[in-house]
Amino acid sequence: IFAKRTRWPLKGLAKRSQIVKKVVDDLLHVLQLDLSNSFLPVLQPAIGVGSAFEGWSPSDDEPVYRLLVPLKPPHGYSFCLELGKTGEMPSKECHICVDLECICSNNKTTCIVHHPVKELRKRHEGLSLRNTLCTGSYLDVQKTARWIQGLVRSAWGRVPHSQHYKMKMLPSKNSCKMQLTNASKETLTVELIFGVQQGNSDIFLCSQTPEAVVNSSTTWPMSCAVAEAKLFRQIATKAPRGSFHLECLHACTRILVGTSFSTSMLKTVVMHLLTTIPLGAWRKKDFVLRLEDIMQYLHGCLQEKRLNHFFFGNKSVPKEIILPPEFQTAEPYNLFHHLVEDPVAHARALEEFEEL
Numbered sequence: 001i002f003a004k005r006t007r008w009p010l011k012g013l014a015k016r017s018q019i020v021k022k023v024v025d026d027l028l029h030v031l032q033l034d035l036s037n038s039f040l041p042v043l044q045p046a047i048g049v050g051s052a053f054e055g056w057s058p059s060d061d062e063p064v065y066r067l068l069v070p071l072k073p074p075h076g077y078s079f080c081l082e083l084g085k086t087g088e089m090p091s092k093e094c095h096i097c098v099d100l101e102c103i104c105s106n107n108k109t110t111c112i113v114h115h116p117v118k119e120l121r122k123r124h125e126g127l128s129l130r131n132t133l134c135t136g137s138y139l140d141v142q143k144t145a146r147w148i149q150g151l152v153r154s155a156w157g158r159v160p161h162s163q164h165y166k167m168k169m170l171p172s173k174n175s176c177k178m179q180l181t182n183a184s185k186e187t188l189t190v191e192l193i194f195g196v197q198q199g200n201s202d203i204f205l206c207s208q209t210p211e212a213v214v215n216s217s218t219t220w221p222m223s224c225a226v227a228e229a230k231l232f233r234q235i236a237t238k239a240p241r242g243s244f245h246l247e248c249l250h251a252c253t254r255i256l257v258g259t260s261f262s263t264s265m266l267k268t269v270v271m272h273l274l275t276t277i278p279l280g281a282w283r284k285k286d287f288v289l290r291l292e293d294i295m296q297y298l299h300g301c302l303q304e305k306r307l308n309h310f311f312f313g314n315k316s317v318p319k320e321i322i323l324p325p326e327f328q329t330a331e332p333y334n335l336f337h338h339l340v341e342d343p344v345a346h347a348r349a350l351e352e353f354e355e356l
């Protein structure tokens, strides 16, 4: 009765996320033209990440549509990723060092390494990557965010969609957050975050992740958001029509408000179950059974004080998802490690679970 009578807010989500994707693609196209021939990072096509693009939402409110814009080094530079202390994975203490690359062999362009810097400085009037977006030799999250906010402001009027949406820039230190309002006064909140890809994998060092509390503007925490979005896309294509798995995830995450369980913990539980319980068994009529499975799995994790990170130290991740080699060789990462050391937190989590 609950599954049938509830007004599920997920229907319009897919449609609106497609609209947002189109607007952002057009916006990036304008920015890419503005930046061609500059010595500033190259913006790659945006990737929709987070719950809105995965097709679910942890609340009934309008979500934030979040997209990751991968950054590539401009010609003559390279990004060297420093992944923080070994052993602490997924690392929250990553840095992106901006190196100059010798491109002399090219002959046509001026190599920054081997050419008199003075001359170059004259040519680019201080607009080089290191001068504008770095602190020391490290790419700075906040400077990068301000740079993109400035680009978006100046480019918005030239984006084909700008006649249909009024754009208001919302304050954000680590991202470019915009409110788009259309003629019928309906608003969409769009957030562009930035990242540098780790090799050719689905793991990025990101300007912002939901979990990491970062206190240095040159810190880029490691993010699995792209890998997660890819997993959900893959499940959506494999699942039979009318699959109810996203509604299960929505129902479970909605009730977490006010507890010490985070949305990402519950999402991890559901990802484990979505890859073990056959996808044909997530229909509307299975709703109650699957909710029971989710709660039972969570209870088991609480008793063992162990919830494994889905991607980290997991040797059987679907092969379509590309992970850096160290993800496979690492020890599994326990998202409930805080419960091992803190008996008070453990007791409270068990109590909260009973209430859930």
Ligand SMILES: *[C@@H]1O[C@H](CO)[C@@H](O)[C@H](O)[C@H]1NC(C)=O
Binding pocket: 016, 164, 182, 183, 184, 185, 186
């Ligand atoms: C405004 O946006 C809403 C939600 O995206 C949509 O349903 C509606 O048709 C839009 N109206 C106009 C005039 O574009």
Ligand SMILES: *[C@@H]1O[C@H](CO)[C@@H](O)[C@H](O)[C@H]1NC(C)=O
Binding pocket: 215, 216, 219
């Ligand atoms: C961030 O703050 C924490 C605690 O306030 C501190 O232990 C840590 O070293 C800081 N990290 C950086 C990169 O400053």
Ligand SMILES: *[C@@H]1O[C@H](CO)[C@@H](O)[C@H](O)[C@H]1NC(C)=O
Binding pocket: 271, 272, 273, 275, 276, 308, 309, 310, 311, 313, 314, 315, 316, 317, 318, 332
């Ligand atoms: C590893 O990934 C598979 C999906 O391929 C998942 O079913 C399983 O729960 C994961 N195992 C661990 C220990 O993380």
Ligand SMILES: CC(=O)N[C@H]1CO[C@H](CO)[C@@H](O)[C@@H]1O
Binding pocket: 104, 105, 106, 107
């Ligand atoms: C003018 C100049 O720098 N020419 C160089 C072009 O590159 C080749 C090798 O790639 C050099 O041998 C030339 O001296």
